[in-house]
Amino acid sequence: xGLRFSEICIDAHDPAALGAWWSEVLGWPWETDAEGDxxxxxxxxxxxxxxxxxxxxxxxxxxxxxxDFTPDDQQAEVDRLIGLGARSxxxxxxxxxxxxxxxxxxxxxxxxxxx
Numbered sequence: 001x002g003l004r005f006s007e008i009c010i011d012a013h014d015p016a017a018l019g020a021w022w023s024e025v026l027g028w029p030w031e032t033d034a035e036g037d038x039x040x041x042x043x044x045x046x047x048x049x050x051x052x053x054x055x056x057x058x059x060x061x062x063x064x065x066x067x068d069f070t071p072d073d074q075q076a077e078v079d080r081l082i083g084l085g086a087r088s089x090x091x092x093x094x095x096x097x098x099x100x101x102x103x104x105x106x107x108x109x110x111x112x113x114x115x
Contacts, residue, residue, distance in 0.1 A: 008050045008067075010107065011059075012038075015052035018105050022050065024084060059106045062091050067109040074099065074114050081111070 012018040019038030023030040028040045028050075040050040071077035078099050082088070086101040089108055093100055097113040 005048050007048050010050060010052050011055040012052045012105055013055070015054050018103065019052040021085060021104055025081060063108045068098070068112055069109065070112045071114055074111055078111050
């Protein structure tokens with residue numbers, strides 16, 4: 001028996017708005033599936049799909065799992081994402097080589113130093 005990592009599920013108050021935001025961030029197409037969830041599809045062979053599902057509750061604590069992204073130019077990417085509506089957040093990281101941001105619904109993610 002084996003497992004294949006096929007999907008990341010993200011709870012959202014507004015799946016269409018959050019899915020569209022991440023679609024713009026990543027440059028991936030999105031669609032609404034038969035259940036009304038929003039699905040982002042990555043380029044072939046680059047990772048799992050992202051599924052945004054509607055939930056009524058608010059996010060209230062720091063994420064237990066978060067996403068890390070490695071850019072070509074960290075500051076340029078941080079500036080672009082803030083321009084799209086991300087915000088800088090302090091989760092107690094102190095001075096680090098990565099930058100912690102949150103998407104429009106408050107989900108934290110990191111922009112790592114360029115490699």
